[in-house]
Amino acid sequence: MKNQDKNLYYAISRTINMIQRDAEKIFSKYDLTRGQFSIMEVLHKNGESSIGNVQETILMTGGNIPVIVNNLIKKGLLVRKQDEADRRRYLLSLTDAGNNLISKVIPEHDALIKEFFSSVGSNEKNTLINIFNDLSAK
Known part of the structure; x- marks a missing residue:
């Protein structure tokens, strides 16, 4: 396995964990x-x-x-x-x-997502969406 592949895997995992952790705070607030x-x-x-x-x-x-x-x-x-x-x-x-x-x-959940991705440009978001859709279609 290439180091780059592993780095990508960890970057995706960290990102998902960060979003989920913050979302869990919102959900727990409402039980x-x-x-x-x-x-x-x-x-x-x-x-x-x-x-x-x-x-x-x-x-x-x-x-x-x-x-x-x-x-x-x-x-x-x-x-x-x-x-x-x-x-x-x-x-x-x-x-x-x-x-x-x-x-x-x-x-509140929508605001969290918007804030989380606020530093990512529209074209970059579309690129990421396409990449992840391609990966999940396998």
Whole structure:
């Protein structure tokens, strides 16, 4: 392995860890985990969705989703109901309390991301997006 490859790996890892550490501070302020935030963000953006659609959107393993969903239901932030069109599926949606909470968290999370990448130019961002999309398509 080339030293340059290893340096790139560590640079990416450090960057991800920094963003996640700062994001975790926001989530914990609202008594949320990263997984809970991710599910709530998808439902806030897309509205009522099946568990499978949420899982595909956030790229989380299937084993974690039911636990996270159950915890959000216990907190009164989410409801799960059987799909009338397909009784095998369940649909998730945010409660009013869930919508109110995520409406506070998303702007803080967005501001964190904006600040973190503020020193990176638009062209550089597009280049990075293309590079990471190519790498993740492998």
